[in-house]
Amino acid sequence: MPGRDGPAPARQRDRRPGQGxxxxxxxxxxxxxxxxxxxxxxxxxxxxxxxxxxxxxxxxxxxxxxxxxxxxxxxxxxxxxxxxxxxxxxxxxxxxxxxxxxxxxxxxxxxxxxxxxxxxxxxxxxxxxxxxxxxxxxxxxxxxxxxxxxxxxxxxxxxxxxxxxxxxxxxxxxxxxxxxxxxxxxxxxxxxxxxxxxxxxxxxxxxxxxxxxxxxxxxxxxxxxxxxxxxxxxxxxxxxxxxxxEHRTGGQPQRGLGAWASGTRDGFRSIRRVPPEWRLAMLTMVVNFALYPVFAVIVPVLVAQRYPEQTWVLSIVESAFAVGLFVGSAALVGLSDRLFGRRRTVLAGFAVLGAGFVGTGLVAMAVGFGDALVFTAASALLLALSGAGLCMITTNTGTVRLLATPSSHRNRMVATSSFLSGIVMPLGSLSSGFISRTASELWALIALGALICVCALLAARDRVLTTFLDLPDEQLDDIYLRKFPHAFGGEPHETETARR
The missing domain is CATH 1.20.1250.20 (MFS general substrate transporter like domains)
Incomplete structure (x- = not known):
């Protein structure tokens, strides 16, 4: 399979068109x-x-x-x-x-x-x-x-x-x-x-x-x-x-509806034909499916029902996740990358993100809702960890995407992956609402967190994805073009050369 052969040695890299x-x-x-x-x-x-x-x-x-x-x-x-x-x-x-x-x-x-x-x-x-x-x-x-x-x-x-x-x-x-x-x-x-x-x-x-x-x-x-x-x-x-x-798409540019159709089709085709990006897109779809309803539906409903007169609880709990994002991107991601490497950091990010949601649900069940301060402190800490976990995923996978994608398709790859992960958010809201009505908000939170933890296991077992996450930055440079030229309009013989 193309992604399993490992990267070509640096001295054997194909020169990019017009690089000189x-x-x-x-x-x-x-x-x-x-x-x-x-x-x-x-x-x-x-x-x-x-x-x-x-x-x-x-x-x-x-x-x-x-x-x-x-x-x-x-x-x-x-x-x-x-x-x-x-x-x-x-x-x-x-x-x-x-x-x-x-x-x-x-x-x-x-x-x-x-x-x-x-x-x-x-x-x-x-x-x-x-x-x-x-x-x-x-x-x-x-x-x-x-x-x-x-x-x-x-x-x-x-x-x-x-x-x-x-x-x-x-x-x-x-x-x-x-x-x-x-x-x-x-x-x-x-x-x-x-x-x-x-x-x-x-x-x-x-x-x-x-x-x-x-x-x-x-x-x-x-x-x-x-x-x-x-x-x-x-x-x-x-x-x-x-x-x-900057390399722009070559050839005579299409205009009007043809340009829109071909440009959009090329973006989806590229991400579909690059195995690590496609599998990562599927994982991030699951993450967003679980992530969006937590803060759009579950946490607001939970606080409104249990603490209707204490609106500050919702502000602190939801802000804690944003603080985790900030602290994670500013310090924790870089430290984890240096100590454990990019692959382990991404896998740990999936686990920490899901575990934070599961932990919030379990802690709320254990301590109850009598003391708003205890619930707020425990939930804020766990959701801050979830925010840091999300940064561990997005920062590293974004780095790989920027380095590995050729400039002719780079923005389409970045935007299409974001689109795929975003279209499932309404479905997540519907599913979380169903779980909340049939069980409770806490069980919905635990179920969605467990779903993200499953993503950590799936990512760890994906040899293609982990192979690319393990590569150093210099070897990632335009590697998608060398390994999967057919995803970017390359000729069949280029694919065979890249595989060898």
């Missing part, structure tokens, strides 16, 4: 840059094409600008969504409509990752990201004008939420895949950890910022502030240099 001397020089520079996960900021962000004495300061600036733009844009977008929800609730008082609008935002985000992922591979990623930020700023500006004018139009709110979701779904995978062109091969893992830390922070900074601003300022002022922040994010992207070495 610059590519060879970049590989030599990356290999001489020190061990993976180095702590030097200058080494981490040095220009991969610039050599040992290259534009390190430029690399630091570009990477920092990209992460600050991503943080500001994500937090601002979440603030806009919350402000719009608050506006709708104030105008209509309809909880069902509010839930439908939030579902629309999530659905637009997830669907755009699967259907529009090809944009970042066909056009310059910087241009696509800039268009997304500009579009979000324009939509936010229009909604701000309507809010200050006192004009409430449901169709405008619905359209705005959908467009914001599409913008988020298109740009987020690109902000991840752009990292590969900014850092050396040996530093991708460290860069992905930084990116994960930034996004973990934004996951709880957005709701906190929106909640703090809506009270004293009102939803219209929050919309205006968020619009300005998104505009600043767009300006930061403008300041980024345009890479000259």
């Amino acid at each position: 001397r610059a590519g060879a020089k970049a590989r030599r520079t990356a290999q001489g840059a020190g061990p993976p996960g180095g702590n030097s900021v200058t080494d981490l962000l040095a220009d991969p094409q610039a050599g040992p004495t290259g534009r390190s300061r430029s690399g630091v600036r570009d990477f920092a600008l990209l992460q600050i733009a991503a943080l500001c844009g994500t937090v601002a977008t979440r603030c806009v969504e919350i402000a719009l929800a608050w506006w709708v609730l104030a105008e209509t008082g309809n909880d069902a409509l509010l839930g439908a609008l939030l579902a629309l935002a999530i659905g637009a985000d997830v669907l755009s990752r699967g259907t529009l992922a090809w944009l970042g591979d066909r056009f310059a990623p910087r241009t696509v990201v800039l268009c997304c930020f500009v579009g979000s700023a324009l939509v936010s500006g229009l909604l701000t004008w309507l809010a200050f004018s006192g004009v409430y139009q449901l169709w405008a709110v619905v359209l705005g939420i959908a467009l914001l979701g599409v913008s988020l779904g298109v740009r987020e995978p690109l902000l991840m895949s752009m990292i590969r062109s900014m850092v050396q091969t040996s530093s991708v893992a460290s860069a992905v950890r930084i990116r994960s830390t930034v996004m973990s922070f934004s996951s709880f900074a957005g709701p906190i910022a929106a909640g703090a601003l809506i009270g004293p300022l009102g939803h219209a002022a929050v919309l205006g502030t968020a619009c300005a922040v998104v505009a600043v994010s767009a300006l930061m992207v403008v300041l980024l240099p345009t890479p000259t070495d």
